Amino acid sequence: MIEVLDLHKAFGKVKAVDGVSFRANDGQITGLLGPNGAGKTTSLRMLYTLLRPDRGQVLVDGVDAAKDPEAVRRRLGVLPDSRGLYKRLSSRENIRYFGRLHGIDDATIAARTQSLVDALDMGDIIDRRTEGFSQGQRVKTAIARALVHDPRNVILDEPTNGLDVMATRAMRRFLHQLRDEGRCVLFSSHIMQEVAALCDRIVIIAHGRVVAEGTADELRAQTGETNLEDAFVKAIGTEEGLMA
Numbered sequence: 001m002i003e004v005l006d007l008h009k010a011f012g013k014v015k016a017v018d019g020v021s022f023r024a025n026d027g028q029i030t031g032l033l034g035p036n037g038a039g040k041t042t043s044l045r046m047l048y049t050l051l052r053p054d055r056g057q058v059l060v061d062g063v064d065a066a067k068d069p070e071a072v073r074r075r076l077g078v079l080p081d082s083r084g085l086y087k088r089l090s091s092r093e094n095i096r097y098f099g100r101l102h103g104i105d106d107a108t109i110a111a112r113t114q115s116l117v118d119a120l121d122m123g124d125i126i127d128r129r130t131e132g133f134s135q136g137q138r139v140k141t142a143i144a145r146a147l148v149h150d151p152r153n154v155i156l157d158e159p160t161n162g163l164d165v166m167a168t169r170a171m172r173r174f175l176h177q178l179r180d181e182g183r184c185v186l187f188s189s190h191i192m193q194e195v196a197a198l199c200d201r202i203v204i205i206a207h208g209r210v211v212a213e214g215t216a217d218e219l220r221a222q223t224g225e226t227n228l229e230d231a232f233v234k235a236i237g238t239e240e241g242l243m244a
Helices: 040-047 069-074 091-101 106-120 135-147 165-180 192-198 216-223 228-243
Strands: 002-011 014-024 028-033 055-060 076-079 153-157 184-189 201-206 209-214
Touching (some): 002 040, 014 028, 014 055, 014 184, 028 040, 040 055, 040 184, 069 076, 091 106, 091 135, 106 135, 165 192, 184 192, 192 228, 209 228, 216 228
Antiparallel strands (some): 201 209
């Protein structure tokens, strides 16, 4: 489980994150939905300890990220906004390298790699050098690399960005599999259809703040709208009015 309590982060005079609080539960997919520049990626970077918040707290399975960042990293599998593959290595070599960084023995790495190859349908690319990969192939490799240590909490920053229809459908199936295994899955997106198709709970962020959260039905009820897109627009519009 991931808990975010009153996170703040400013870059100079710009408040990128201005008091964000929410919880992502085990066995659920929680979506961070918001327009570009809303503060989603900055919030995620604080969750996985790449950035230190100016104020606030991040707890992963009850562990305080500020007090024990290494323990938090062991509990997280992260697909960042920059995929960052080593292009001269094959998919398998990228995955093995990260497994070794986590201190996993080679036999366990090999077994987990095979499970991920099967789950992500990577058999045709696993031993190919990643240079020249399509966007979908890069994303699959980056996700497998992030999950080789079998984390219970998974953070994905726009995992379907740039994917074609078939790759997007495969990614949805994989995320549902992670949820059904009881993992905590948190992902960000600005694509309404992805959030509607995937999420058990939705957190809407605008201007660095949470402006609405709940299930899709709850968000529609809160805003008085009949579809999620209109509910989103109304939530964002209300916040813009408050900020003006």
